[in-house]
Amino acid sequence: MKRLNLFSELREAFAMAINAIAAHKLRSSLTLLGILIGVFSIIVVMTAIRALQGNIESNMQQLGSDTFQMQRFPAIRVDDDSESMDKYFRRKRFYYPDAASIRERATLAKSVGVSADADVGAVASRFRKTNPSISFRGMSPEAFETQNYSVAEGRPFVESDMSGSRNVAVLGADVAKKLFPFGSPLGEWVQFKGVKYNVVGVLEPKGSMFGRSQDEFMVVPITTVLNRYGRETSLRIQVQAHSQSVYPDTLEQVRGILRALRKVPPGEEDDFEIVSNDSLIKQFRTITLAVRAGAGVIASIALVAAGIGIMNIMLVSVTERTKEIGIRRAIGAKKRNIMTQFILEAVVLSEIGGIIGIVLGIVAGNLAAAALNTPPVFPWDWALIGLAVCSVVGIAFGTYPAWKAANLDPIESLRYE
Amino acid sequence: MPLIQIHDLTRRYVMGTETVHALRGVTLTIERGEYIAIMGPSGSGKSTLMNLLGCLDSPTSGYYELNGVNVAHMDDNDLAEVRNREIGFVFQSFNLLARSDSLHNVELPLIYAGLPSAERREQAVRALTNVGLGDRMHHRPNELSGGQRQRVAVARALVNDPSIVLADEPTGNLDSRTGEEILGLFEALSRKGNTIIVVTHEEEVAQHARRIIRIRDGLIAADEVNPNPRAAMKFAAGGTSMVAA
Structure with a gap:
């Protein structure tokens, strides 16, 4: 009996989100700063490692093809305590x-x-x-x-x-x-x-x-x-x-x-140690894995903190816009429409931070790599993952405020000043 | 078939340990095309009745049939749809979205109705032109006078071609001259066959309606035909001439 026009609804919600974010520029930028830092930290590490990795792996072809090498000491030592060094010296x-x-x-x-x-x-x-x-x-x-x-x-x-x-x-x-x-x-x-x-x-x-x-x-x-x-x-x-x-x-x-x-x-x-090109690359990857995991943990913590910031600001926004919610409900918005609007606002806020973080992260990561004379890289996969994570953060932390907004009593909201 | 049939409608609110009987059993029939004023002092239950009529609230008990559909026990989603389709609200404080221009404000009900954007635009432009604001489509509420804002609100109420225009103290925030202008607009709408319900505590406003329902203590105290409804004063740029279309 009713035409469902999801695209229209999303476009309206998106326009309102941009509108609401633009109406509070300082507040919005402070909120998305958290997301920005979280995304930045992961992208910069991934970009730098990716840039280095390509370079190092091509340089690790130190041995000829199908060649391995026997030596007394391991090629790459991660633990540097003297006890393990003794073991190698006794060889x-x-x-x-x-x-x-x-x-x-x-x-x-x-x-x-x-x-x-x-x-x-x-x-x-x-x-x-x-x-x-x-x-x-x-x-x-x-x-x-x-x-x-x-x-x-x-x-x-x-x-x-x-x-x-x-x-x-x-x-x-x-x-x-x-x-x-x-x-x-x-x-x-x-x-x-x-x-x-x-x-x-x-x-x-x-x-x-x-x-x-x-x-x-x-x-x-x-x-x-x-x-x-x-x-x-x-x-x-x-x-x-x-x-x-x-x-x-x-x-x-x-x-x-x-x-x-x-x-x-x-x-x-x-x-004795047997090393090959493959074993060198594998060891390098093991080391960078630890760095990547560390960056991942830090970024996750930053993103959770940023998500809480988003939730906080969205709760404020819902309270401030109680009247608007009442008006929308009175003229026919369903709970679902209100939910969509506020979740989308959180997602847009988060994505703006994420996009800036990705851009800065790739620039900074490549600068770090350039300092070590490696060619620039653009980690598409991590950029996309970054955007996806931002959406998840926006949805995860925007849902509760949006739910609150959707469940406001229309009569009370209309009376709110 | 009457537009609205209400039978023994009650609404109770529980406030802490106290139960407030806002409506104690209202029975009412409203025909299509009527121009009704609902009057009553504050605390009489007229706001509760308006909220129920406007499908913003559900009754505790009783029967409410709107346009052939029993809406008394609908869930929230269905009520939203009924509001969207059947009811156009006009509020005392205009209740426009402050950051949106007139056109977008008027388009809003159509967005929730799921209309494609070209159709939306066309209907919203027509509604704004009908209330004489064809040249104010891209003004925001804070760039409009009180009377103009209320006319935007009327355009928004009418854009979906609803069964009822439900106005809650529509002149309360306007000076008397601008108030007359809005009432003139209602008269013109009524002549065109729109059903209009104005909730007010001002006798003067109520006198414009052709039927006056008085509420007291949650019950209908009087329900009478107004023998000579007051005509709104005509102004050069007044409302009546603007609803010619």
Whole structure:
């Protein structure tokens, strides 16, 4: 008997909501500030993490494809108490012959590389000198592949460099550029801590992570490093599988070999760490998960507080507009219409705060990310979640005031001054 | 069939430990097109009767048939619909939405009736033009004089083409000249066949009606035809000429 025109009703309620919010600008802005802060805090964290994550994960491809690495210490330590550090320090080191044993026994492995970060210092050419922050690494020829180093110019190491422990070097892109700005470094000499090395190769640049260049290093044969720095130098052994499909088997085989070599009794945990690109990314995600969860908790608390603020202001609004409610009821508004109007007002109030919070959060999150040299991101999913949460807050905290408004006695309301 | 049939209508209010008998059994029949004044001193029960007639309230007991439908025991939702469709209210203090312009105020009942917006606009414009405010459609209440506000309220009451116009002290907040103007408007509406019920305590206002019902202590004390209803004074820009349409 009656045409239901929901759209009309919603539009009326929406117009009235905007009207009512605009009529009390200061009050409305203070109320939506709470929502704004809650949404802002979650969006800024999510944006920053998203921006960093993309960057870090691409940079975490430090190892070659289908490659894993054995080392004494975990790649990322979350707990930093000395007790757990002791556990790692008590572990046996990796020695150069271990790599040979693995190479010999690991039938599934394509190649086994060895590398070590032996020292840090300044490198000099006959033209210039670098900052004293250049990493001095030792590597076996296989490690170029397992560590994803590609040679831009010249050659990697060969077997005779190893067997002769020769003083040859491959330069990281930044070091080559710094020391030889005008020409090719190939055939030139560089000097590190008083020893001269003949440059045989230059690597492709790897870019930067967390604003730090990843190309500030020089590489010499691992045997040269061991001669100079001693057999006790902490080594990393990297194993590349033939393909993704045999990767798990390869990993298990190498694990078994290493346990046998290091005499780990059956049933005890490994006394070494195995890291891969995946395990690094996974660990990174675990850490950021904690940050995200923290941000989520803070945002939830802020949003509940903000919701209470909204409820408070809506209750005031209902009291102030008792007369209006009476008029609307007298001319035919049902309880449902009044409910819709006031809930929508709470939702609109909440959404305005939410939208501003999302915009500011994305801007601030990207600024934080930009400070660490990462490209900007727009987290659509979180923006939508933010809007949805705002609606939920508006509905959750607007319902009681709206219910109160709808259940006012029309006669009493009309008489209200 | 009469427009309104009321039989033995009572309304009690419980206030703490005390029960107030506002209406003690009112029986009344109103025909379509009547112009009625309901009179009575304060506390007589006339406001209660008006609230019941206007479907703002439900009786404690009794029978109320409006336009062939028993509305005595309807629930809140149905009453809202009846108010929307059958009753146009005009209040003493105008009761317009302060932040909305005349047009929107007049459109409001149509919004709740669920009319599409073009139709709404058209009817609201017509209603405002009929009360002589065609040039004040986008003025807010605070930009209008008291008489103009009351005319907006009358336009709002009429826009849905209701069965009854129910006016509660419609001239109470107006000076006598403007009050006459509004009463002139009612007369014109009555001549056009609208049913008008004016609730008032002013004898002068009541004298414009063709039937006067006097309430006292919750009962009808007198219900008589007014032999010579007073005609509203005519003004150059008065109400009568404006309801020509």
